[in-house]
Amino acid sequence: MDHTAEFLVFGATxxxxxxxxxxxxxKGRQVxxxxxxxxxxxxxxxxxxxxxxxxxxxxxxxxxxxxMAGIVGVFSVQTSSPAGEITDEQEVWQGKAIAxxxxxxxxxxxxxxxxxAAGKGPTGMGHFxxxxxxxxxxxxxxxxxxxxRPASFMEMMxxxxxxxxxxxxxxxxxxxxxxxxxxxxxxxxxxxxxxxNPDRFAGRAIELASASVTGKExxxxxxxxxxxxxxxxxxxxxLLTKNxxxxxxxxxxxxxxxxxxxxxxxxxxxxGHLTSLEEWLDGPGxxxxxNALKDxxxxxALR
Numbered sequence: 001m002d003h004t005a006e007f008l009v010f011g012a013t014x015x016x017x018x019x020x021x022x023x024x025x026x027k028g029r030q031v032x033x034x035x036x037x038x039x040x041x042x043x044x045x046x047x048x049x050x051x052x053x054x055x056x057x058x059x060x061x062x063x064x065x066x067x068m069a070g071i072v073g074v075f076s077v078q079t080s081s082p083a084g085e086i087t088d089e090q091e092v093w094q095g096k097a098i099a100x101x102x103x104x105x106x107x108x109x110x111x112x113x114x115x116x117a118a119g120k121g122p123t124g125m126g127h128f129x130x131x132x133x134x135x136x137x138x139x140x141x142x143x144x145x146x147x148x149r150p151a152s153f154m155e156m157m158x159x160x161x162x163x164x165x166x167x168x169x170x171x172x173x174x175x176x177x178x179x180x181x182x183x184x185x186x187x188x189x190x191x192x193x194x195x196x197n198p199d200r201f202a203g204r205a206i207e208l209a210s211a212s213v214t215g216k217e218x219x220x221x222x223x224x225x226x227x228x229x230x231x232x233x234x235x236x237x238x239l240l241t242k243n244x245x246x247x248x249x250x251x252x253x254x255x256x257x258x259x260x261x262x263x264x265x266x267x268x269x270x271x272g273h274l275t276s277l278e279e280w281l282d283g284p285g286x287x288x289x290x291n292a293l294k295d296x297x298x299x300x301a302l303r
Contacts, residue, residue, distance in 0.1 A: 005032035013042035019188025068105035088126035095134035109198035151209040180209035180260025209262035
């Protein structure tokens with residue numbers, strides 16, 4: 001393990017943590033990634049970028065303490081229960097364990113990545129309320145901290161089963177209803193900037209989004225990127241009736257909690273240019289969008 005690293009990044013083999021680790025490296029900072037399996041392809045890819053690896057388990061506080069040694073800033077993010085890997089209670093345990101370790105090891109700044117619907121009261125959904133609980137715990141500790149609340153990832157729209165190969169796209173909002181989203185690269189860059197300037201951002205909870213788009217705007221952007229018509233459809237009522245999880249998410253979008261609360265112009269003034277959906281589809285999202293269009297083996301699952 002490299003003992004000269006400045007920043008410890010959790011979740012570095014995932015989308016968020018990986019984007020933060022890359023952005024920190026791009027700023028010339030020394031980065032340590034907390035990984036469970038150093039032989040995994042994603043861990044080896046991090047090492048190839050000059051990111052040192054700290055091997056441990058998020059249920060093992062000793063390994064977390066070991067990874068924190070000599071670190072000045074920590075990026076904390078946990079897997080959520082919808083991924084099927086941990087429970088909401090385990091997510092909270094891990095989030096608190098990282099915060100406790102940062103305090104024990106004298107880390108100068110803890111950045112916790114929460115969620116767009118968190119921190120505003122109970123939602124009735126465990127994987128949002130778990131983040132609110134971690135937020136409150138982090139704030140209760142005598143450690144310099146910042147909380148970010150990212151909107152839904154643009155990348156999430158390309159999950160299999162949304163209907164793209166069939167010329168349609170089904171999602172949460174009504175055609176004229178807007179929802180904030182963020183490009184993962186923007187998320188990485190912004191969090192790297194926060195970690196690099198702890199005094200400037202300490203004590204803040206920052207809602208993050210790159211763009212706000214309606215269902216119709218998604219339809220227009222996808223049609224342009226695909227070079228053929230892509231028809232936008234909101235999840236049908238029959239599906240929402242059968243699927244309590246999707247139904248509650250849709251309700252949270254309707255009441256505004258999941259629609260996003262980021263002040264996008266203010267974010268752009270503070271952190272620089274943000275990626276529009278069109279720019280994302282023509283840039284980092286392009287190969288993924290093209291692959292999603294070709295994945296005709298994936299049936300429309302959400303309908």
